[in-house]
Amino acid sequence: MSDLLTRRAQRLGPNVPTFYDRPVHLVRGEGLWLWDDTGKRYLDCYNNVPHVGHCHPHVVAAIARQAGTLNTHTRYLHTGVLDALDRITATLGHGLSQGIMVCTGSEANDIALRMAQAVTGATGIIATDNTYHGNTTATAQLSTRRPPIGGYPPHVRLVPAPESNTSAENFAAHVAKAIAELQAAGFGLSGMMLCPVFANEGLPNVAPGFLNATVRAVRDAGGLVLCDEVQPGFGRCGQWWGHDWLEIAPDVVTLGKPMANGHPVAAVIATEPVMQAFRTAFGYFNTFGGNPVSAAAVNATLDVIEADDLVNHAAAMGRHALDRMHALSHPAITEIRGNGLFFGAVLERDGQPATALAIRIVEEMKDRGVLIGRIGRHMNILKMRPPLPITAGQIDLAINTLADVLGAHEE
Ligand code: PMP
Numbered sequence: 001m002s003d004l005l006t007r008r009a010q011r012l013g014p015n016v017p018t019f020y021d022r023p024v025h026l027v028r029g030e031g032l033w034l035w036d037d038t039g040k041r042y043l044d045c046y047n048n049v050p051h052v053g054h055c056h057p058h059v060v061a062a063i064a065r066q067a068g069t070l071n072t073h074t075r076y077l078h079t080g081v082l083d084a085l086d087r088i089t090a091t092l093g094h095g096l097s098q099g100i101m102v103c104t105g106s107e108a109n110d111i112a113l114r115m116a117q118a119v120t121g122a123t124g125i126i127a128t129d130n131t132y133h134g135n136t137t138a139t140a141q142l143s144t145r146r147p148p149i150g151g152y153p154p155h156v157r158l159v160p161a162p163e164s165n166t167s168a169e170n171f172a173a174h175v176a177k178a179i180a181e182l183q184a185a186g187f188g189l190s191g192m193m194l195c196p197v198f199a200n201e202g203l204p205n206v207a208p209g210f211l212n213a214t215v216r217a218v219r220d221a222g223g224l225v226l227c228d229e230v231q232p233g234f235g236r237c238g239q240w241w242g243h244d245w246l247e248i249a250p251d252v253v254t255l256g257k258p259m260a261n262g263h264p265v266a267a268v269i270a271t272e273p274v275m276q277a278f279r280t281a282f283g284y285f286n287t288f289g290g291n292p293v294s295a296a297a298v299n300a301t302l303d304v305i306e307a308d309d310l311v312n313h314a315a316a317m318g319r320h321a322l323d324r325m326h327a328l329s330h331p332a333i334t335e336i337r338g339n340g341l342f343f344g345a346v347l348e349r350d351g352q353p354a355t356a357l358a359i360r361i362v363e364e365m366k367d368r369g370v371l372i373g374r375i376g377r378h379m380n381i382l383k384m385r386p387p388l389p390i391t392a393g394q395i396d397l398a399i400n401t402l403a404d405v406l407g408a409h410e411e
Pocket of ligand 1: 103104105106107135199200230231256257
């Protein structure tokens with residue numbers, strides 16, 4: 001392993017993140033399970049990209065079949081991209097009926113930002129102050145882990161990310177203030193981009209209706225509501241989309257990570273008028289986006305979600321997981337958070353974020369063969385986000401292991 005770390009540092013350069021103090025060298029995956037180079041097996045309770053399970057044979061076969069038949073791009077006619085977008089838009093309401101397939105969530109969000117500019121003629125944009133929307137120049141300006149060189153540009157306003165006890169009115173008031181500032185500065189408002197479960201913010205327990213006042217404020221100012229569904233989308237939270245759960249109607253949604261079970265596919269879906277404004281304002285072509293192999297991967301992933309009823313499964317398993325999480329008793333756990341198969345525990349000591357403890361717990365869980373992660377402003381929130389086909393027995397295994405590992409840190 002140390003050879004591999006040295007090779008990585010030499011070839012990839014410095015500061016390339018790995019998980020864990022002692023990183024894992026994974027060589028194989030199947031369903032909920034991963035194996036490392038020593039043959040050790042891990043239960044994957046972290047990765048949302050292998051949405052229907054690692055290396056699902058139906059998706060693998062569809063990719064292989066299409067790769068052996070034809071792979072071009074969307075300048076030639078092909079049914080694959082249309083079938084995929086037909087099926088996705090059928091799960092979305094609110095007139096979200098037209099889409100562009102791209103390769104990453106960052107690209108999708110980049111387009112969403114440009115759509116908002118095309119519709120409004122304005123550039124002002126709002127996001128939360130503890131989020132991540134991507135790695136392009138424009139989306140990185142809305143991403144707060146590392147501030148952009150030169151600082152945040154003046155057309156970007158970041159409002160305080162909600163906590164579980166933030167009121168809807170308080171959050172909306174910050175948004176209204178940001179809108180007023182953008183208008184006063186002459187940028188106007190193009191829109192607000194947000195993840196409807198505030199995943200990177202730390203998954204606060206906000207209730208349906210939480211964003212109603214915010215959405216009203218954005219709309220009243222002529223802005224668009226851009227929902228980044230990269231994390232909650234495709235059923236993770238027991239409903240097809242995070243905005244379904246929050247009961248809001250976006251103008252644009254962006255999709256990514258789980259969309260093709262690991263094949264690099266993402267998309268932006270908009271209403272017809274929004275798409276028309278975008279297509280009029282910008283020429284857009286994406287060489288790889290929507291290619292026949294990617295489309296086959298999406299369609300096969302959707303096949304499995306539908307055939308195995310994974311959205312309802314996520315709801316049922318999410319209830320089981322949250323019941324088990326709430327039953328955990330440990331002095332450092334101050335809150336259980338979650339929604340469907342996206343859940344976690346806030347760790348604090350003496351009212352302060354217990355980040356060091358969270359790091360140790362994640363590392364020891366890995367040593368015990370269960371992969372989980374951390375989120376939140378202080379990275380002190382344990383994060384569990386398994387592939388959707390997880391069983392109740394596997395959830396029990398993960399949470400029993402968590403109870404044991406936490407138990408070794410009772411002091
Ligand atoms: N939006 C959210 C909410 C994300 O969590 C991420 C990735 N972590 C992205 C966008 C960017 O997606 P990608 O890495 O595919 O560009």
